[in-house]
Amino acid sequence: MPRASRLWPSCVVTLLVEPVRMNSTAETTPHIYQSTATRTIAVDVSKVSLTFDTADGKVEALSNVDLQIGGGEFVSFIGPSGCGKTTLLRVIADLQRPSSGAVTVNGMSAEQARLGRNYGYVFQAPALFPWRSIEANLKLPLELMGFSPTEQKQRAARYLALVNLTGFERKFPWQLSGGMQQRVSIARALSFDPELLLMDEPFGALDEIVRDHLNEQLLQLWAKTRKTVLFVTHSIPEAVFLSTKIVVMSPRPGRITDIIDCNFPRDRTLEIRETPEFIAIAQRVRTGLRAGHSYEE
Amino acid sequence: MTVVTVLIVIWYVAAVLMNLSLVRGGFEREEAPYTTMELLAGTMIAERPLLPAPHQVVGAFVDGVFGYAPTAPRSLVYHSMVTLSATLLGFALGALLGIVLALAIVHSRVLERSLMPWIICSQMVPILALAPIFIVVLGAIGLQGLLPKSIISAYLSFFPITIGMVKGFTSPDPMQMDLMRTWSATPRQVLSKLRWPSAVPYLFASLKVAITISLIGAIVAELPTGAEAGIGARLLAGSYYGQTIQIWSALVAAAVLASSLIAVVSYAERKVAQRMGGRA
C-alpha cells in the first residue's frame, strides 16, 4: 500500500512544522512521524451499532460498523443524510454511547480519551461564545484544562497565527465573517494539541469560494500539525481532495459500504481536481453512494 | 406532581413546627397536662395559627365558597366577584387604551419619540404606590366603588399591552413590509393584513401579563377603601384581626381567580391560533 506521505518533500514539512511544534522534540522530523504513523492505529471501531427510539419506531442509525484509522490519516466520511456519518463521529468522540460494540482511541476507551482531552471537535457551526473575544474563545479549552495564563496567551497567539487571524484577538465573533469564525473554531480545536481532529461538515454552511480556500488551508494545517483528522462531508470533490481515505456510508441502516484509498501527494493543490486520477476516485465514490441509494429505494 | 406532594408535606411539617410553641403556650397557660400527640393534634386545628395546615386552608376555602349564599358578606364568592368585576372592567379599559396608544405610536414618529421613553420610564416607577391616592382623589370628587378600582387596574395593565403591541405591530420583517409596498397598500391595509395578524402572538402574551397585573391592581386598590368588600378587603380585615385562616383562604381565592383568568386568556389564544392556522 503506497503511503501518501512518501511523496511529501521533507524540506517543506520541516519548514511548515517548525513554528507549530516549538516545544516538542521527537516529532518535529517527518521521518520519525512517518514511521509511527504506519504502525499505530489511532481509532478502532469494532461492531458498533446504535438504535434510536423515535416517535416512528426504532431507527438503526449505525449497524455493525467496523473501521480502523491509522495515526496521521485524513479520513473523510461521505454519504447521504441519515447515513449515520455524524452519529459515527459523535460515537467516536463519546458524545453518544453506542448500543453495542466498542470504540478504542489510542488504546483507551472513547470516554477515557474524551476525559483525557484527546478530541478537537469542529462542529457544523463555529459555536464560538459571543460573550468572549476571539482570543478568549481560543483560551476556553485551555482554561478548562488548566494551562497556565502565560501558556494560554502564547498558544492563543500561535494558533491564531496558524489560521492567519493574527490581529483579531480583541474582536468578538459576530464581528467576523462566517469563514473567519470557522477558522477560529478550528484553531480552538487545535489549541490544546489533541490527538484527533474531528470535523463535522465544518464548511457546510459556507459558500463554495470560501470553502475551496479553507480546504487548502486545512490541508496545509494538517501537514503542519500531522493530526489524525476525521472529516464528515456531503461533497464528493471535498472528500477526494482532502483525504487519504474515504469512507462511503449508506442509510437505513447506517453502515459503511466502501472504503477508498486516495493517495495524492500531500502538497496537493486545487488543480489536481482536473486530473484523471482525481476524477476516477470521485467516480468510484459516486458509484458507491449510488449503490447505497438504490439498495434502499 | 411529586414536587407538589413534597411541598405539601413540607407545609405540614412547617405548620407543626411553627405552631408548636403557640399550642404549647396555650396548654401551659391552662396548666393542663398534655401529651405529644395532643400537642401535634393541636398544631393542626389551632384557631389562629401562625401557619395553618393545608387542610384548614382548604376547609376554610370550601366553606367560604359553598358554605354561604353567594351574596352573603361572609361568602368568598361574593368577595371574589367584587374583585373580579373591578379586574375585568379595568382590564378591558386598559387593553383598549393600550392598543389605541400602540397604534398611535406605531403610526406617528413624533409620538413614538416623545411618548415611548416616558412609557418605558413609567414602567420603572412603582405605579401601584399610586393606588391609595387614586382612591382618595377619586373619592373626593365623588367617585366610589367599582370605577376607581378599575381605573387603577386599567392604569396598571395598559403598560404591558402598549409595549407588547408596539413590538407586535413593528414585528413584520422589512421584506414583508416591502412586499406590501410593492402592492402600494394603504397604511390601513398594511395594518389589517400584516400588522394585526403578526401582532396577535404579542397581544396574547401581553394580555396574560396584563390580566395578572390588573387583578393585583384591583386587590391592592381594595386595601385603602375602608375595606368593605373584595379579596383585598378580606386580606386587610384578616390581618387586623389576626384571622390567619381567613387570609390564607382569601389568598387561595386570589390564586384561583388568577389562574382561571390566565386559563381563559390562554384558551382564547389557542382558539385564535387554531383559526390562524397555527399549531396549537
Next chain:
Amino acid sequence: MNRRQIRLGFIMSAVCVLITLMLPLPLAGVPVAALMARPPTFLLTGVIVLVFGLAAGLRGLPAIVIGLIGAGITAGMTLMLLRDPLIAGDAASGFWMVVVGVWLASWICVVALAGLKPRDSGFRKAIDLAIPLLFGAAVFYLWEVVVRGAGVPPVLLPSPSAAAARFMASLSMLGADFVQTFIRGVLIGYTIGCSSGLLVAILAHRFEFLGRGLLPLGNFFSALPLVGVAPIMVMWFGFDWPSKAAVVALVTFFPMLVNALAGLQAAGDIERDLMRSYGASYAQTLIKLYLPAALPFIFNALKINATLALIGAIVAEFFGTPTQGIGFRISTEAGRMALDMVWAEIALAAIAGMAFYGLVALAERATTFWHPSMRA
C-alpha cells in the same frame, strides 16, 4: 410636517399671544384689556411676538431653537401672571390663550425636532434625548398652569411646584423613609429573592426531575398576586423591615427562577457538545457556558424584579409598619389629605425606582454587550 406648516404654527402661536391683549385675564377682571394695564407683561408680549416672528422667518434647527426660546419666555410670562392673586385660581380666556400659545409652539418644536435627520450621531443622540425631555417639561408645565390657573383644590391634585417644595422641605423625613423602605426592605429582599431564585434554577437545571416539577409550579406562582402574602409576612416577621424584605424576596423569587431556568436552557446543543468534547465538568460548563448564556435572561428577571420589589415593599407597608417608610407615609398622608406630601413620596419612589432600574440596565449593558438585542 413641512416648513410652511411649521412657519404657520409659529405665527399662530404669536397670534394666540396677541389675542390675549383683547381678552380678560381673570374671570372677574374689571378692565377688558388687562394686559395693557401691566406694562412689564405688555412689553413681554411684544418681545414674544417678535421672537415667534423670527422663528417663523428662519428654517431648520435655528427656527426650532428660537421657537423654543419663545415658548420658554411665554411660559415664563404665564407663571409670572399666576403670581397675581387676582389671576391665580380664577384665570380667564385671555390667560388660557397664552397657555395655548405655549402649547402650540412647543408642539411645533417637538414635531420639527422629530423631523430632523442629522448625520452626526452625537447630535442625533442629543435630539433623541431632547424630544422626550421637552415633552415631559410640557406636561409638567401644563399640569402646573392648569392646577394653579383653574384653582384645582390641592386636596385633589397639588401642583408640581408644591410637591417639589414639599420634597425639598422634608428631605430628612424622605431620607428616613428611603432608608427604611429601599435600603432595608427592597435591597435586602431583592438580594435574597434573586440569589435564591438563581440558585434553585441552577439546581433545577442540574437535576432534571427537579426542573420538570418546579417549572410549571414556578410559572403558576409567578402569575399569582403574591403581594397578598404581605399580611402573613407581617404576622411572621413583625412590623419592621424583615417582613417587607420577606415579601420582596417572595415576589422576586419566582420571576428569577422561571427566567434563569429558561436562560440556562438557552445554551445550544453544539455548545454543550463542545464542552463535553473537552471533558469539562458540570461546574466548569456552568461557569463558562450556561451562566454567560443565561445572562440576558437573568438580567431580564433582575429588571422585572427591580420594579416588583419596590411595589412589594410599599404594598407590604400598607399592612403595618413602624412609623416610617414610603408606603406607610403614602397611606397615612393620603388619609390626612396632605397630597403634596404623598406626591413628594411618589417622586421619591419614582426616582429610587428609576435609579435602581437604571443601575441594573447599566450592568446589563456592560455584561451582555454581545447579545444581538444589545448590538443594535
